[in-house]
Each structure stands twice: as C-alpha cells, then as structure tokens.
Amino acid sequence: xxxxxxxxxxxxxxxxxxxxxxxxxxxxxxxxxxxxxxxxxxxxxxxxxxxxxxxxxxxxxxxxxxxxxxxxxxxxxxxxxxxxxxxxxxxxxxxxxxxxxxxxxxxxxxxxxxxxxxxxxxxxxxxxxxxxxxxxxxxxxxxxxxxxxxxxxxxxxxxxxxxxxxxxxxxxxxxxxxxxxxxxxxxxxxxxxxxxxxxxxxxxxxxxxxxxxxxxxxxxxxxxxxxxxxxxxxxxxxxxxxxxxxxxxxxxxxxxxxxxxxxxxxxxxxxxxxxxxxxxxxxxxxxxxxxxxxxxxxxxxxxxxxxxxxxxxxxxxxxxxxxxxxxxxxxxxxxxxxxxxxxxxxxxxxxxxxxxxxxxxxxxxxxxxxxxxxxxxxxxxxx
Amino acid sequence: xxxxxxxxxxxxxxxxxxxxxxxxxxxxxxxxxxxxxxxxxxxxxxxxxxxxxxxxxxxxxxxxxxxxxxxxxxxxxxxxxxxxxxxxxxxxxxxxxxxxxxxxxxxxxxxxxxxxxxxxxxxxxxxxxxxxxxxxxxxxxxxxxxxxxxxxxxxxxxxxxxxxxxxxxxxxxxxxxxxxxxxxxxxxxxxxxxxxxxxxxxxxxxxxxxxxxxxxxxxxxxxxxxxxxxxxxxxxxxxxxxxxxxxxxxxxxxxxxxxxxxxxxxxxxxxxxxxxxxxxxxxxxxxxxxxxxxxxxxxxxx
Numbered sequence: 315x316x317x318x319x320x321x322x323x324x325x326x327x328x329x330x331x332x333x334x335x336x337x338x339x340x341x342x343x344x345x346x347x348x349x350x351x352x353x354x355x356x357x358x359x360x361x362x363x364x365x366x367x368x369x370x371x372x373x374x375x376x377x378x379x380x381x382x383x384x385x386x387x388x389x390x391x392x393x394x395x396x397x398x399x400x401x402x403x404x405x406x407x408x409x410x411x412x413x414x415x416x417x418x419x420x421x422x423x424x425x426x427x428x429x430x431x432x433x434x435x436x437x438x439x440x441x442x443x444x445x446x447x448x449x450x451x452x453x454x455x456x457x458x459x460x461x462x463x464x465x466x467x468x469x470x471x472x473x474x475x476x477x478x479x480x481x482x483x484x485x486x487x488x489x490x491x492x493x494x495x496x497x498x499x500x501x502x503x504x505x506x507x508x509x510x511x512x513x514x515x516x517x518x519x520x521x522x523x524x525x526x527x528x529x530x531x532x533x534x535x536x537x538x539x540x541x542x543x544x545x546x547x548x549x550x551x552x553x554x555x556x557x558x559x560x561x562x563x564x565x566x567x568x569x570x571x572x573x574x575x576x577x578x579x580x581x582x583x584x585x586x587x588x589x590x591x592x593x594x595x596x597x598x599x600x601x602x603x604x605x606x607x608x609x610x611x612x613x614x615x616x617x618x619x620x621x622x623x624x625x626x627x628x629x630x631x632x633x634x635x636x637x638x639x640x641x642x643x644x645x646x647x648x649x650x651x652x653x654x655x656x657x658x659x660x661x662x663x664x665x666x667x668x669x670x671x672x673x674x675x676x677x678x679x680x681x682x683x684x685x686x687x688x689x690x691x692x693x694x695x696x697x
Numbered sequence: 698x699x700x701x702x703x704x705x706x707x708x709x710x711x712x713x714x715x716x717x718x719x720x721x722x723x724x725x726x727x728x729x730x731x732x733x734x735x736x737x738x739x740x741x742x743x744x745x746x747x748x749x750x751x752x753x754x755x756x757x758x759x760x761x762x763x764x765x766x767x768x769x770x771x772x773x774x775x776x777x778x779x780x781x782x783x784x785x786x787x788x789x790x791x792x793x794x795x796x797x798x799x800x801x802x803x804x805x806x807x808x809x810x811x812x813x814x815x816x817x818x819x820x821x822x823x824x825x826x827x828x829x830x831x832x833x834x835x836x837x838x839x840x841x842x843x844x845x846x847x848x849x850x851x852x853x854x855x856x857x858x859x860x861x862x863x864x865x866x867x868x869x870x871x872x873x874x875x876x877x878x879x880x881x882x883x884x885x886x887x888x889x890x891x892x893x894x895x896x897x898x899x900x901x902x903x904x905x906x907x908x909x910x911x912x913x914x915x916x917x918x919x920x921x922x923x924x925x926x927x928x929x930x931x932x933x934x935x936x937x938x939x940x941x942x943x944x945x946x947x948x949x950x951x952x953x954x955x956x957x958x959x960x961x962x963x964x965x966x967x968x969x970x971x972x973x974x975x976x977x978x979x980x981x982x983x984x985x986x987x988x989x990x991x992x993x994x995x996x997x998x999x
Contacts, residue, residue, distance in 0.1 A: 512759060
C-alpha cells in the first residue's frame with residue numbers, strides 16, 4: 315500500500331510492521347512524531363505492544379534492555395541530546411547482547427541550541443557496538459527498520475537507524491508499505507535462546523574477571539564482522555518480497571567515474587542530482603553512499619574508490635581536533651592499498667546548513683585541482 | 698512458638714559477601730518470601746559482587762545486572778515484556794542499595810512508581826556507598842564517619858527520608874523492614890507481592906566494614922536500630938501509617954557506641970542525635986494517628 319508519509323512516520327510504520335512488543339520512549343525534537351504515531355497505533359489496538367512512557371532517554375534505553383533481555387522485541391527512537399544521555403546504556407545493550415532497534419533522528423548537539431540536521435550525534439556513538447544504518451529517503455527508512463530487527467536478532471547486537479532532522483523527519487514522500495503478512499514471514503517472532511525465564515534461571519551481566527571479559531569483547535567484534543554478510547543476505551531476502559534491495563553501500567554511476575563523491579544520509583539525494591548534472595556535461599563523477607557505517611564495509615569502499623582518480627568525502631559531522639568522521643573511516647579503509655587515489659575531506663551542512671547542488675558540483679570540480687596532501691575543507695563557512 | 702519463615706532456600710552458598718553482611722541475609726529472606734517465580738534486577742551495588750563472578754551466581758532466580766541508575770527503569774522493561782507475553786505469575790524485584798535508590802537511581806525510581814509499574818523495589822540500606830569503599834550517600838546519617846566525611850568533618854546533614862518521598866508518590870504500599878525481624882520482612886514482601894502496582898520497601902542492613910563493628914554484632918545492631926527508634930519499622934498502605942513500637946525505647950548511645958563510625962562524636966553531638974530521633978519518632982507517631990483518623994473519615998464517607 316502506498317502512502318504519503320514523513321520520515322518520522324516511516325519509522326513508526328516500520329516498527330508497527332515489525333510487530334514490536336515493547337516501546338519505551340521519551341520525547342525530543344524532531345523525534346516526537348515517531349512516538350506520537352506509535353502511541354496512537356498502540357492505543358487504537360492496531361499493534362499489541364506495551365508502551366512505557368519513561369522519564370528520560372536514559373531510562374528509555376534501560377527499559378528497552380530490560381524488555382529485550384526478557385525476550386520481547388523492543389524499540390525506541392531518539393535524537394541528539396537524548397542519544398547522548400543514553401550513551402552509557404548503549405554500551406550496556408551491546409554488552410548484554412540485546413537486539414534493540416532504535417531510530418535516531420540526526421540532530422546537532424548544543425550549545426548553542428540548534429534542532430537541525432547533523433550526524434555528529436550518532437557518529438559519536440560509533441564505538442558503542444551498535445550497528446548503524448544511514449538512510450537516504452523515507453522508503454529506505456521504513457524498509458531499514460524492518461530489516462534491522464532481523465539483522466540484529468541474528469547477530470545479537472543492537473542497531474540504530476539514522477535519518478536526518480527535518481530533511482527526512484518532517485518531509486513527506488511516497489512510501490510503499492509492505493503487506494503485514496509478507497513481513498510476518500520475513501521477520502518471525504523474536505524468541506531468543508537465553509532470556510530472563512523463571513523456568514531456566516540464569517544470571518546476566520554479572521561480574522566478569524579479566525579471565526573471561528576479553529573473550530566476550532572478541533565475540534562482539536566477531537558478531538559485528540558476521541553482520542556484514544547478514545546485512546547483505548537480509549537485503550536480498552527483503553528484495554525478494556518487496557523488490558527493493560539494500561546493501562552495505564549504494565553506488566551511483568561509479569563504474570567509470572574519475573571523481574567519486576562519498577556521502578551518507580539525506581545529502582546523498584542532492585549529490586545524485588549533482589552527479590546527473592555533471593554527467594550531462596560529460597564529467598565522469600560518481601557517488602558512493604555509505605549505508606552501513608557499523609560494521610564498516612571496508613572491502614566495498616576500497617574496491618570502488620581504488621579505481622578512481624580521486625575521492626571526496628562530504629561529512630555532515632566533525633570530530634573536533636581531528637576531521638570528518640566518514641573521512642577518517644574511508645581513508646583508513648584504503649590504507650592497505652599500495653596505489654590509492656588522493657582522498658579529500660569536506661565539512662558541510664553542520665547545524666542544518668543547506669548543502670546545495672551547486673556546492674556539491676563545486677566540490678567535485680575542485681577535486682582534480684587539489685593538492686594531494688589537502689587535509690580537509692570547510693565548505694561555504696563564513697570565516 | 699511457630700516460626701513462619703519459609704524453609705525453602707533459593708539463594709545458595711558460595712556468594713562472596715563480607716562476613717556479617719546484612720544485605721546478604723536480606724536477599725535470602727526476600728527470595729524465601731517471593732519464591733522462585735521472581736525475576737531480579739540489580740544495579741551497581743554490593744550485590745553486583747555478592748552474587749558471585751561469572752559463570753557463578755548465588756541468586757537461584759533469573760537475575761539481570763544493570764547500570765547504577767536504572768533499577769526502576771530496567772525493572773519496568775522486564776515487567777512490560779512479561780505483560781505482553783501474558784506471564785502474570787512472576788514478581789519483578791528491583792534490588793538496590795541506598796546510593797542506587799536515593800541518589801543516582803532516584804529519577805528512574807520516581808519515574809517507575811509514578812507510572813504505576815507493577816514492581817517490588819527493595820532498597821537495602823547500609824547508609825553509604827559500601828561497594829566502592831564507604832563513601833557518604835544521602836542515606837548516611839548525621840554524625841557518621843565515611844571515607845568522604847572524615848571524623849574531623851563528619852556528615853552534618855540528616856539522612857534522606859526516602860520512605861516519605863515514596864509515600865508522597867501516592868503508591869499503594871511503602872514499608873520499612875529490618876534484617877533482625879525476618880518474619881516481619883517476609884510478611885511485608887508477601888503483602889507487597891499481593892498488591893498490584895509499585896511497592897517500595899527499605900530494609901536496614903548493617904555493614905560491618907562500613908559501620909566499623911565486629912561481624913557477630915550485625916543482628917544486635919539491626920535490633921538496636923529498631924529499639925532506639927533510629928530506623929522505625931512501619932508500613933504505609935494507601936496513606937495509612939502503621940508503626941511497630943518497641944517495648945522500651947532505648948538510648949541511642951547504646952546503638953552508636955557499638956560502631957566505629959560514630960566514635961569521634963562527643964556527648965553534645967550524641968545528645969543532638971537523640972533529640973532528632975525523639976522528634977522524628979514523635980512525628981511518625983503523630984502521622985500514624987492523623988492518617989488513621991483521615992482514613993477512618995474516608996472509609997466512613999465511602
């Protein structure tokens with residue numbers, strides 16, 4: 315069924331189709347519509363779920379962990395300061411190996427107060443052991459929420475779906491909602507092997523000495539590595555029922571590209587427009603969109619970039635004292651190659667500043683002329 | 698006299714508590730009262746260690762160790778999962794120390810009880826951060842030495858009255874308990890189990906290491922805390938107070954003098970403690986009387 319819905323409601327309908335059993339959430343702009351819609355859905359009896367209206371995001375994540383470790387499919391959504399407040403519990407969810415799925419509406423962190431788009435909030439959580447998916451449009455948001463449950467439940471790790479504040483959250487697009495019946499088949503009921511169960515009592519998360527803690531961290535890393543394959547397989551399975559296929563990355567006209575732009579999230583749609591316009595002028599530019607940031611698809615990124623003359627990573631984020639976070643990751647993926655093209659970093663669109671087609675064209679056009687050792691550039695900053 | 702303490706032993710030996718630990722006894726009694734149909738959530742506290750290191754556990758029931766400030770919220774999640782699965786014969790017990798309850802955990806606890814979560818929250822109160830080496834908490838009483846309130850600069854504020862904070866939330870059941878009176882504690886837990894909604898019990902659990910007393914005195918000190926009315930035993934059921942009175946109210950000095958944490962106090966300070974206890978005790982008895990009258994009025998109207 316096709317519906318014109320916002321990115322926020324795409325999250326809500328994704329959670330509904332995934333038949334989440336426990337939702338715990340706290341309101342934060344611009345996430346509020348996600349949980350408002352879910353509240354309606356639950357109170358109308360369209361979804362058999364418990365909705366815990368907690369007193370903070372920290373408690374939202376703690377409640378999701380409690381529910382998930384008791385064997386329920388748990389979901390929450392947040393943004394910005396809320397995600398930052400959850401930080402401790404994000405580590406806890408990973409260590410507890412619970413497949414909670416959460417939507418994060420990418421928004422700036424204050425001060426100063428700013429409610430617009432920026433990916434620094436979720437990228438700051440990159441080392442918490444959560445799978446991270448960055449979506450391009452509302453259809454992908456809905457599809458990714460559903461797939462994330464399947465992926466996370468297979469690898470026993472939590473997952474975060476990232477969408478951009480206002481570009482996605484409050485912008486309506488046509489979204490195709492799959493039939494509940496086909497999703498039920500794709501995503502069976504969550505029934506973990508180990509859970510809090512009075513018939514088989516276990517202790518979870520107790521004191522663990524150096525003798526075993528180390529191995530438990532190794533297991534998290536190997537599950538993350540397994541997730542690379544699981545994401546691809548799940549993408550194929552999902553394509554079989556919906557016709558829409560998603561993987562670790564998304565390639566757009568990269569086969570013969572001399573310059574490759576690298577983006578994540580909503581900006582990728584603008585970048586695709588820019589690529590089309592440049593292609594009309596016979597400029598061989600392509601786009602690589604990072605969809606899965608954790609686990610990071612090193613091989614796929616390496617394979618595509620190494621055949622280009624140069625690559626430019628546009629980051630809507632900044633790791634202060636270092637550089638753009640995607641820029642770091644992409645460079646690191648290429649380190650192993652003896653012959654690698656120069657990779658340039660561009661910071662753009664922080665705090666919801668619009669990143670226009672013209673700016674992206676300028677970025678692509680500047681790349682062939684750049685010095686190989688160029689660190690990174692602030693695009694359009696009034697400095 | 699027939700004892701009513703259930704024979705069933707759910708908690709096993711092999712735990713790693715200090716000798717004479719009051720909190721260990723408290724947990725043992727709690728499980729005797731609630732039975733095997735219990736899921737426990739434990740935030741950071743002495744019990745994070747007492748339970749034993751991986752792969753061992755002395756609890757005997759499903760147990761989830763959670764972060765320090767999340768006993769109330771994690772327990773809410775467990776309850777929600779049980780509810781959605783239609784499992785209605787299981788008690789969810791949040792088991793936290795005084796720091797995890799009155800300080801860092803108060804927000805999650807307040808949130809959980811305000812939402813009316815059907816959980817039993819037990820705070821085992823040893824009046825300081827004992828697991829991290831005896832630092833003051835908001836439950837540390839006036840006059841006590843801790844590693845962050847040295848004898849020369851002992852704590853001068855009163856112990857936070859968590860029971861009143863819970864009563865102010867208008868929850869159906871709040872009570873205090875004492876490890877020296879296990880039958881009373883068990884009866885209160887059984888009552889808590891039978892009531893739907895949030896239940897809060899604070900149990901005084903003397904700590905030999907933190908209070909600085911010899912480990913054979915745990916029960917004696919717990920008993921004295923009741924007899925001296927330092928830690929009164931009472932219940933508040935839907936706003937009605939019921940206070941258990943000692944046969945003879947003893948001088949607080951007997952209680953204080955057995956503990957190293959108060960040995961620096963002069964007689965003036967001890968006198969002040971006695972005065973405060975007398976006032977608080979008087980106030981509690983007054984609350985019992987007035988709540989009884991109020992409840993009787995309400996009952997008559999109904």
